[in-house]
Amino acid sequence: MLDELIKKNRSYRKFAQVTIKCDEIKKILEILRFVPSARNAQPLKYIASCNKEKNEQIFSTLKWAGYLTDWNGPDKTQKPSAYIVILQDKSISNDNFVLTDAGIALQTILLKSVEMGFGGCTIAAIDKPRLSSILNLKENLEILYVVAIGKPAETIEIIDVKDDIKYYRINDIHYVPKRSLSELIYAIIE
Structure with missing residues (x-):
């Protein structure tokens, strides 16, 4: 079963227009409580968005598919239904071990999304200052990644x-x- 989830887990960049409820995203976030963390510091925090207006703002800060230079990302009929923003809480830990934690969290988010019938895409090309402002983040919170989640349509x-x-x-x-x-x-x- 794990093999099949891994094989279905792709970096989807086109999504069907379906509604993902915040309760569904909470199921993904709930499992993150149980993943390993370097020194058990647990420095990651998450912001989930299922709100169309906020999703548009988040979308505007992202760059999609660097190798596809002639493609600017999903059009308005292909955008993700939800996002999870992964943050490092520097007041808990400010070292490179957080990248190990983030990798574990990313894979867990994506595999749980696939298990639930969704798909996702990890995005690191982010206008972080702008997204920090949009999300009104405190100084101790640094954006590491954004995960786009939706029903794959490609x-x-x-x-x-x-x-x-x-x-x-x-x-x-x-x-x-x-x-x-x-x-x-x-x-x-x-």
Whole structure:
């Protein structure tokens, strides 16, 4: 079952226009209470938005799909239904261990979203000062990532890497090259 969730978990960038209730997002956030944290510091905080107006403001601070230079992101009929903003509370921890925590949280958010019939996309290309202002964040809170969540409305195909690892689109199919297992394994020591 975990294998299937991982294989369905793609970086979706086009979404069907469905409503995601905040109670559904709370289910995703609830599971984050149980994930590991370096030194058990638990320095991550989250802001969830299911509000259309606030979602528009968040959307305006994001850059989508860096390799697709001729695409500016989802159009108004393809935008996500919700967002989770991942924050570092520097008053709890201000070290690089937070990136490990954030990676665990990101994967958990995305896998739980897939389990619930949604999909997501992790975004790090953010106008952080502007989004901080929009969200009225205190100085101790730093934006790390934004996760867009919605009902996927695109086809994504995994293919083997040939010459390049850059994802691309042909005829509205999003192709994602992945390295072979033999390229990933440096050594197995028996």
